Each structure stands twice: as C-alpha cells, then as structure tokens.
Amino acid sequence: MTTLDLARRNANAAPILAARSEAEPWTPPAPSLAGLTRARLMASLGEAGVPERQLKMRAAQINHWVHNRGAAEFGHMTNVSKDLRAALAERFTLARPEIVTEQISVDGTRKWLLRLPAAGRHDRGAEVETVYIPEEGRGTLCVSSQVGCTLTCSFCHTGTQTMVRNLTAAEIVGQLLVARDRLGDWSEGATEDGRLVTNIVFMGMGEPLYNLDAVRDAIEVIADGEGLGLGRRRITVSTSGVVPQMKRLGEETGAQLAISLHAVRDDLRDVLVPINKKHPIAELMEACRTYPGASNARRITFEYVMLKGINDSPAEARELVRLLKGVPAKINLIPFNPWPGTDYECSDWETIERFSEIVFRAGYASPVRTPRGRDIAAACGQLKSETKRLRAKERMALEAAE
Known part of the structure; x- marks a missing residue:
C-alpha cells in the first residue's frame, strides 16, 4: 500500500454521523458531569439532593472516577453507594463529545x-x-x-x-x-x-x-x-x-x-x-x-x-x-x-x-x-469545521417549520 493510499484510507477511517432531522423534535440532553470543576460538581450534586455535608467528599469521588480513571458509567464507581449511583444516572450522564x-x-x-x-x-x-x-x-x-x-x-x-x-x-x-x-x-x-x-x-x-x-x-x-x-x-x-x-x-x-x-x-x-x-x-x-x-x-x-x-x-x-x-x-x-x-x-x-x-x-x-x-489537514493553521451560526431569519424559518 502506498503512502497516498494509506492517507486516503485513514481519511475515511470513521463514517460521518447523520445530523438530526429538521423535523425531529428536540429533547434537551441530560447534563454531563464529565469535565466539570469541583465547584460545579458540588453544585450539580446539591441540585440532585446530595446532603450539603457530603458534597465535598462526593465531588472528590466523582472527580477521581471520571477524570483520573476515565469512568464513563456511574455503575463503575464502586465506592459510591448504589442508591446515589442510581440517582445520578437518572439525572446526569458522563457523556463526552x-x-x-x-x-x-x-x-x-x-x-x-x-x-x-x-x-x-x-x-x-x-x-x-x-x-x-x-x-x-x-x-x-x-x-x-x-x-x-x-x-x-x-x-x-x-x-x-x-x-x-x-x-x-x-x-x-x-x-x-x-x-x-x-x-x-x-x-x-x-x-x-x-x-x-x-x-x-x-x-x-x-x-x-x-x-x-x-x-x-x-x-x-x-x-x-x-x-x-x-x-x-x-x-x-x-x-x-x-x-x-x-x-x-x-x-x-x-x-x-x-x-x-x-x-x-x-x-x-x-x-x-x-x-x-x-x-x-x-x-x-x-x-x-x-x-x-x-x-x-x-x-x-x-x-x-x-x-x-x-x-x-x-x-x-x-x-x-x-x-x-x-x-x-x-x-x-x-x-x-x-x-x-x-x-x-x-x-x-x-x-x-x-x-x-x-x-x-x-x-x-x-x-x-x-x-x-x-x-x-491537521497541521498548524489548517483546522476548520463546517459549523455555521444561524442567522435570525434562519431561526425564524426553523421555528415556523416546527
């Protein structure tokens, strides 16, 4: 396989995922706890009903599981009670981009x-x-x-x-x-x-x-x-x-x-x-x-x-x-x-x-x-995505269509 063939193969290594249909109703995604500061973690846990006296400890636990050990599911957090894991899973995710x-x-x-x-x-x-x-x-x-x-x-x-x-x-x-x-x-x-x-x-x-x-x-x-x-x-x-x-x-x-x-x-x-x-x-x-x-x-x-x-x-x-x-x-x-x-x-x-x-x-x-x-196209100065800001008229058209 030539270098050019390899580059072409790699350029198509993963399929482009389909965007959501314009007619499909939008449902707000459950908020993710991944990537949050400890202060934001504490605030989120407080909103989920974790007692104030436990907030610092629980935020430290989740911070360690998510950011040090890479947990992508609450069920992996073995030192967090099952009840709390279940409560968190109902309200949050650990989703990445x-x-x-x-x-x-x-x-x-x-x-x-x-x-x-x-x-x-x-x-x-x-x-x-x-x-x-x-x-x-x-x-x-x-x-x-x-x-x-x-x-x-x-x-x-x-x-x-x-x-x-x-x-x-x-x-x-x-x-x-x-x-x-x-x-x-x-x-x-x-x-x-x-x-x-x-x-x-x-x-x-x-x-x-x-x-x-x-x-x-x-x-x-x-x-x-x-x-x-x-x-x-x-x-x-x-x-x-x-x-x-x-x-x-x-x-x-x-x-x-x-x-x-x-x-x-x-x-x-x-x-x-x-x-x-x-x-x-x-x-x-x-x-x-x-x-x-x-x-x-x-x-x-x-x-x-x-x-x-x-x-x-x-x-x-x-x-x-x-x-x-x-x-x-x-x-x-x-x-x-x-x-x-x-x-x-x-x-x-x-x-x-x-x-x-x-x-x-x-x-x-x-x-x-x-x-x-x-x-x-990954070198310095070459990055670009196709995301565009919606103009006011485009937003109005989408609202009318829905």
Whole structure:
C-alpha cells in the first residue's frame, strides 16, 4: 500500500454521523458531569439532593472516577453507594463529545472532528477539531476553545470560518477525555511521563483569551492532581495578542504563554493578525515583559509562520531579535501549511534555515517545527469545521417549520 493510499484510507477511517432531522423534535440532553470543576460538581450534586455535608467528599469521588480513571458509567464507581449511583444516572450522564470522524496521518498524528451536545432547540450540535501529535517521549493534544474563531488572521484556515460560539470549560476538557478514551490512556496511577497525552496546547480553533473564564476553569480541571493530573507547566495557551487579558491569564492559570506573532512590523501584522490594529506590537511586547511568572525557566514561546517573500527576510530576523530584548523567549519557526484558497506559500527551506540561524546566534532557541498531519489537514493553521451560526431569519424559518 502506498503512502497516498494509506492517507486516503485513514481519511475515511470513521463514517460521518447523520445530523438530526429538521423535523425531529428536540429533547434537551441530560447534563454531563464529565469535565466539570469541583465547584460545579458540588453544585450539580446539591441540585440532585446530595446532603450539603457530603458534597465535598462526593465531588472528590466523582472527580477521581471520571477524570483520573476515565469512568464513563456511574455503575463503575464502586465506592459510591448504589442508591446515589442510581440517582445520578437518572439525572446526569458522563457523556463526552461525540466523534464524527477520526483521521490518522501517515506520521501518526490523529485528528478528531467532535460534535458537541445541542445547546438549544435550534442548535444542531456544533463541531470542533482536536489534534493529537505523538512525539518521542511525549504526546501533545491541541485543543479548541471556540467554535470557529473571533479573529480573521489571513494565513489561517480557521480564521475563514464564522465565529459561532465559545466552548464551555467542560467541552474543552471533553476533548482530552475523548483523546484518552481513544488512545487507551487511562492507566491507573500513571504519572505525566507515563501518559500518552503529556502536554496540552490551546492552539486549536479559536482565540483562548476571548473565552478566558472557560479556559481558566478547564485548566483547573486538567491540572487537578487527583483528576486529569497534568502540571500547569505542561499546559500552554496561545494568543494572537489579546493584551488586556494576558496578565489575568498568568495570574489565574499559571499556564505557559505562547504568542502568535508572525510579523515584526505593525503594517504587516495588521494584515496577518488583524487584532494588531487594537494592540500593536509595542503594546504586546510590553505585556510579554510583565507576564506573571515569565522567567528563563518559564520562557514565552513566540510562534512565527514562515511566509515566502512576506516575513522571511534576514532583516526581519534581526528585527525579531531586537523586539525580544528583555523577554525570556524561544521562537518556534513554523513552515506555512497550505489550505484550499490561500494565496500564501511556504518559505524555501534555505530561507527558513538562514532566518533560524540569525535568531539562534543572538542567543534564542529557534527550532523549526516539523509539519505534522498535513495529509489530513491537521497541521498548524489548517483546522476548520463546517459549523455555521444561524442567522435570525434562519431561526425564524426553523421555528415556523416546527
């Protein structure tokens, strides 16, 4: 079997599930306890009639079963009374997002298109993409924080999709639960290094700092030592430059910071990353210098996509070095990953190497990121789902039809 044949087979590895019929009545799904913070678990259990004096203990038990041991049914919770398990099963589920398609790249990268539970009468179930990248000694899960994206970065495929809505914290955590389910990554007592998913990056669909409350709560669940148990230093949040929220991200999450930079001049960054018009480069760099917890041991990652003839000259490499002065930083140089309809091209390899060498000689780590999952459109900047926001007229038409 050729590489192309294998890629085609993997691209069709899972069937697309049929959407709910327009004429089919909508029934609100039972709420899931999977992905909830301990505080939300306690509130849900209280609504279900659990006595207040038991709430903390019961929330701890359920948190451990769901987020540490991967329980998908209440019946598996052997240290919870049968009566309580039955009561919970009547009111809640432990459902994760639904896998619509699973694609596996020739390099082992996996991409899941996930359907989220319908959030209302005319919500047909939004979809997001999540990517798992296996590497030597580690495995990185790239999660989405929004359906679509608030921003319109011109080189990014996700930016061509309409912003639909923010994800909840549970929907963000649900992406990790799905990954562990599919990878068989629930070994009891496994350490971070013993897991297949060892790192989380908020670099999927959406701008995380425009959904910071949910991102913060999701990180709380992911970093819970008695639950999912990934250390905060293994969690990285990437922003295109939402400067007003950066300090809060550092103070409230302790996560690693990545900046989607891609240009060293305001006029160019205004085109590539339009949020630059609100928060220009000088303002962004000052926020990086004062980011809580930034140090040589906790460097800020600057992502720089290499675009042929656009931002890849030696002069721009030297300007990048000047901009980074005073910031504990490393630079990820990202070969541009093409997508249908784009006018951009990837820089030549010799140009990328020359750019990297200039940055490296100035004392900064500047690895060139190896493209992963290109054959299944899972590489950086390629994610996109077909979910669309319903316009008011469309909602009215659906109501009239029903």
